Amino acid sequence: MCLIFTCGEHTFRKEVEGYEGLTCRCHNCGNYAGNVIKSNPWFTFCFIPVVPLSFHGYQDIKCRVCNFEQPLEGRPDVQAMRRGAGGNNMPMQNQPPPQHGGPPPGWGQQGPPQGQAPMRYG
Numbered sequence: 001m002c003l004i005f006t007c008g009e010h011t012f013r014k015e016v017e018g019y020e021g022l023t024c025r026c027h028n029c030g031n032y033a034g035n036v037i038k039s040n041p042w043f044t045f046c047f048i049p050v051v052p053l054s055f056h057g058y059q060d061i062k063c064r065v066c067n068f069e070q071p072l073e074g075r076p077d078v079q080a081m082r083r084g085a086g087g088n089n090m091p092m093q094n095q096p097p098p099q100h101g102g103p104p105p106g107w108g109q110q111g112p113p114q115g116q117a118p119m120r121y122g
């Protein structure tokens with residue numbers, strides 16, 4: 001008689017309470033694709049979770065683009081954006097106030113190009 005058993009590890013993940021829907025910048029790739037998640041690793045026997053490998057879990061920022069994970073304790077900028085912490089859940093950026101009456105930002109002094117034919121497809 002031959003019995004085959006499989007052992008392994010599975011990690012259950014969920015969003016951390018207070019950080020739901022929060023998106024922050026990844027320090028690895030620079031994209032705004034980081035989410036705050038809590039990871040709970042478990043030892044599995046025959047694909048059934050048996051023993052938790054961590055009782056409290058890990059709170060990390062995980063990037064959806066490059067899968068880089070960084071501990072939440074190392075990111076005070078994200079901790080300041082927590083819901084109910086007085087922030088507006090938006091990263092603060094140093095941008096000049098909008099100019100009224102002038103060309104849109106990024107065009108410099110000349111403004112948008114004039115007299116070009118519209119693009120044609122096909």
